[in-house]
Amino acid sequence: MFRPEGPTLRELAVQALSSVEHGYDLLAPKFDHTPFRTPGSVLDAVAEQLAPLGPYDDGLDLCCGTGAGLEVLAPLCRRSVTGVDFSAGMLEVARRRTPPAGPSVSWVRADARALPFAGAFDLVVSFGAFGHFLPAELPGLFAQVHAALRPGGRFAFPVVAPPRPTEPAYWMLLGFDTVMRVRNALWRPPFVMYYRAFRLADVRRELRRAGFEVELYALPAFGRRRDGSPRVRTVVARRTA
Numbered sequence: 001m002f003r004p005e006g007p008t009l010r011e012l013a014v015q016a017l018s019s020v021e022h023g024y025d026l027l028a029p030k031f032d033h034t035p036f037r038t039p040g041s042v043l044d045a046v047a048e049q050l051a052p053l054g055p056y057d058d059g060l061d062l063c064c065g066t067g068a069g070l071e072v073l074a075p076l077c078r079r080s081v082t083g084v085d086f087s088a089g090m091l092e093v094a095r096r097r098t099p100p101a102g103p104s105v106s107w108v109r110a111d112a113r114a115l116p117f118a119g120a121f122d123l124v125v126s127f128g129a130f131g132h133f134l135p136a137e138l139p140g141l142f143a144q145v146h147a148a149l150r151p152g153g154r155f156a157f158p159v160v161a162p163p164r165p166t167e168p169a170y171w172m173l174l175g176f177d178t179v180m181r182v183r184n185a186l187w188r189p190p191f192v193m194y195y196r197a198f199r200l201a202d203v204r205r206e207l208r209r210a211g212f213e214v215e216l217y218a219l220p221a222f223g224r225r226r227d228g229s230p231r232v233r234t235v236v237a238r239r240t241a
Contacts, residue, residue, distance in 0.1 A: 005033040019189040020132055024065075025089030031066050032093075038068060038127040042158055042232070045219045046125070047072040049234050050156055056122040059103075060084060060148060063112055063129030067094030070105065072125055077103045084108045084115065113140055117148040124149060126157045130198040138203065142210035142237075151241040155212065159200055159233050161225060203235065212237035 007015070007030045015023040024031070031037060050072070057079040061069035064083030073081040080103050085091050091107050099105045110116050112129075124145050133141055145155050163169035173195045184190040207214050214237045218230035225231055 005030065007034065016183070016191055017187060018191065020191055020193070021087055023191060024087035028066065028087065028089035028093045031090065032068070036128065037066070038158075040068075040071070041221065042219070043068060043072050043127065045221050045232075046127075046156065046158055046234050047075060049217050049219070050076060050123065050125075050154070050236070053154060053236065054123075056154075058082070058121045059123040059125065060117070060121045062124055062126040062145065063132070064094060064107075065090045065127075065129070067097045067107075069125050069127050070094075070097070072127075073123070074102055074105075076123065080104045080106065082106045082108060082121075084110050084112070086111045113137065113144060115144045115148050119148070119150050121149055122153045124153070124155045126155075130157070131193050131195055133198075134192060134194075135197055135199075135202060138206045139209065142206055142212070146210045146212065146239055149239040151239055153239050155207075155237040155239070157235055158219065159198075159203070159235055161229060161231050161233070162196065162199075200233075200235075207235075207237045211240055213240055214238075 007027060011026070011030070015026050018026065027034070054076055056077045059073035059077040059081045061067070061073055061081070061083045064070070064085045067083050070081055070083060083091070083094055085094070086109060088109060091109055095107055108116065149155065163173065177194045177196050180191065180193055184192070204214050214235065217234045217236060219232040219234060222230070222232040
């Protein structure tokens with residue numbers, strides 16, 4: 001599951017008993033060698049879908065981690081790309097990445113629930129971060145993204161279809177979420193990471209309430225389930241004027 005360069009079981013245990021912020025500070029140097037980093041195939045597929053919806057001048061990678069999302073933003077944005085994260089450790093690793101050719105690059109430490117931007121971007125992307133937000137936090141989070149976008153700007157992120165109860169992955173994710181809930185009931189500070197709490201129907205509803213028009217795009221490279229529905233979709237929410 002992990003590359004040899006990745007974290008040890010002991011290091012993961014220490015992270016899991018920390019706060020979300022401090023846990024990612026600890027994990028940052030080895031994060032790109034774990035399965036938690038969004039695969040390049042997903043990044044490339046999302047970038048391919050977003051390109052015809054542009055042009056974009058300025059882009060934001062929300063909860064950027066070590067900066068992999070810049071691989072999506074840099075070819076799409078003509079003027080600037082920004083990565084924002086609340087983990088100083090993750091940003092430190094991100095700053096060491098080779099800057100992409102073209103737009104200017106900047107890194108900002110901030111909480112996604114209190115973004116220091118207003119009408120600054122044409123495109124906001126996010127990859128693999130939404131498990132760190134409780135369902136009750138989605139309205140505030142989406143309101144922050146809405147405020148950071150210019151009218152007509154887009155907020156895009158991939159969503160994987162949840163496994164069915166007949167699939168082993170269903171029980172694995174259920175077990176993970178159960179363990180995290182028990183851990184958070186018994187240990188402080190909490191570490192919020194739930195794989196099954198970010199549901200597409202709830203997401204679409206809250207995006208619309210925040211003032212977005214929502215479209216879904218299948219990612220064909222990842223195939224379809226037995227019922228014909230896509231395994232992976234890109235959610236593209238456009239801020240209305």
